[in-house]
Amino acid sequence: MPVAPSTTVGSAARPTPAQTRAAAPPAYAARVQNALTKYLKPTPDNPRHPGYAGAVALVVADGQTTLHAAVGHALRYKAGPVELAAAKRVPMRPDSIFDLASLTKVYTALLVLQLVDRGKVDLDAPLQRYLPEFTGAGKGKITIAMLLAHTSALPVGAKVTGLADNTARWQAVLATPLVKGGVPGTTFRYSSVGLMVLGRLVEKLTGKSLDKALRDNLLTPLGLKDTGFQPMKWVADKQRLVATDARSSRGLLRGTVHDDVCNRLGGVAGHAGLFGTAKDVAVIGRLLLDGGAYNGKRLLSAEVLQAALTNVNKGKKAIDADRPNRTADHGLGLELNQSWFMGRLAAPATFGHTGFTGTSLLVSPARRMVVVLLTNRAHPNWSWSDPDTHRVAVHNALA
Template sequence: MALALQDGRPTDHLAAGEALRYGAGPVLLPAGKRVAVRPDSIFDLASLTKVYTAILALQQVDKGRIDLDEPVVRHLPGFTGAGKSAVTLAMLLAHTSGLPVGAKVTGYATMAERWRAVLTTPLVPGAVPGRTFRYSSVGLMVVGRLVEKLTGQPLDRALRSGLTLPLGLRHTGFNPTTWLGTADGAELLVATDARSSRGLLRGVVHDDVANRLGGVAGHAGIFSTAEEVAVVGQMLLDGGTYRGQRILAPSTADRMLRNANAGLPAVDPERPVRTSDHGLGVALNQPWFMGRLAAPTTFGHTGFTGTSLLVDPRRRTVLVLLTNRAHPNWSWANPDPVRVAVANTFA
């Protein structure tokens, strides 16, 4: 699924392929049981969720409930461990906290224990907060909990009140089977893994940690359509506003989209060519997925399931690419060459 906006107007919207092709096993389904991708198909956004969580956190900065540069532990007393008292919200959003990529939540019987394990995840050995870019899903899990603390709402409700309702997004949210009718789900939901221990995943978050956290977490779990992802990109491109709805203060949106990590080294074993260029919740100037659209002001994010959002302010272009590379098996395809090819085509 590819969707491009130019100055807020759609110029291209292509839906191709199948939303459901395999059953659990995986087993190739007969043609009559497969489901085609539609322009309004709903995808598991995976780590694109981080952009939404960042926006919700920055709204709390606008409300004066937290400062970007104050220690997170002041608001989340459970965020404990050596060196973590220096970690700020800005560091979590820019991935310079020193937290590792993932958290271990298996082996805990209750949700409270799992979240305690997330919040007490230690820093990478030798890490000093603010010194090095290390992509961390744990950091955005913590931001999600922080949003809950500051808003007094579960993250899924905070998303609804802070973002989807003001923007008029009807098909964006966590755990879509709870807000989609049975018939709509069968037509709209795009499947991911078909060979997991959980069986076929369709309308259920692909990320195992997010799943163990009830499908609602700051790093993964949001589902949406290409059109509604593009609305979020357009809102950021337009300085935090969309069709008269102010989502972020102009100065906050500006800081979100500026490089917070100038001069810092980057550590990313999965992508050695990655630089530290990152705003507060969005990647900046990353040719490995932006291709020839990469530039110091170009921002966006990717998701493990094969999703990506790319915004080029020079061209006033928003480009959304949603794929189900994880169906039936995430290891069968690398989405980065496709991301680059699509970006290069638009460049």
């Protein structure tokens, strides 16, 4: 159920007006709860299947958690997919740990921006200055900023199947050719490859593997103990793990990354592979909302963050087969003003990101609001529903 900040009041004390207001749930709590519950069953816009088995939503307004709701199940199906008996299903919890999918890209972008802050990276410099092994025709013109803004002309994915080891797989990623006719810097094309190679950049310039660079530069300073790659190594209570696919060639996926390329790369990559809770994701939103600082710790300069939240793709064409009406509006690592997932919360300054498994982060500076929606819409089959429908419903309930 939704929770709001509350104040415990003894028998001898009366609540002040401020305490009374704080204890009352916000007006949008019931609307969000209804939206979350709705998609546990088939709906007119998705009549054949439920939208997801379960979901967690968390809202932070003016620095206070005003809603933290969990519905449905973290595990509902076994491999096949076959629906489990009710007694064997695992309920969703507010602290359930999700495969964050492409929300990983936000964390990788933040690590790159920290390197910019430290003078180790020039956003306008070609990636080849730092990674000469990033080879191929036309790729010498691709800058760090283009990779963050998805205007590099690199394709969505990399081909790593059938390669013998991780060295060969990463060589294939770095040698990924541009899309046919693509010109770097001109057109928005969403590209996981761009963030894969930026993850390699982080590793080279920090001298650490990406998981350790993330731990040391973001997770530990922010106190995020429920976020990380390869959760089977660090999650003690496996019941907290949220299942994704149940009909893949790998069987039921729970605690193993859904993204196949990331899985073949060992579960650690710049585009996917992170797992975490809604509470931890919200901290990233608060860090971005509050100018690069959180709990008195500055992790990113206000100047670099402002550049990252500026639309660097004005006037550019957008190519997105799944969302033909989208715009190119994008900052450095973050989507800007995209109504296809932001709904009525979309505005020029609103920013965020989505993940294939059904995850999203939205930050509305005008409302001083951070919204995290984590669903397992890929459980048991990602083709069963369109996660943008769920995102828009929740965001509209808030708007």
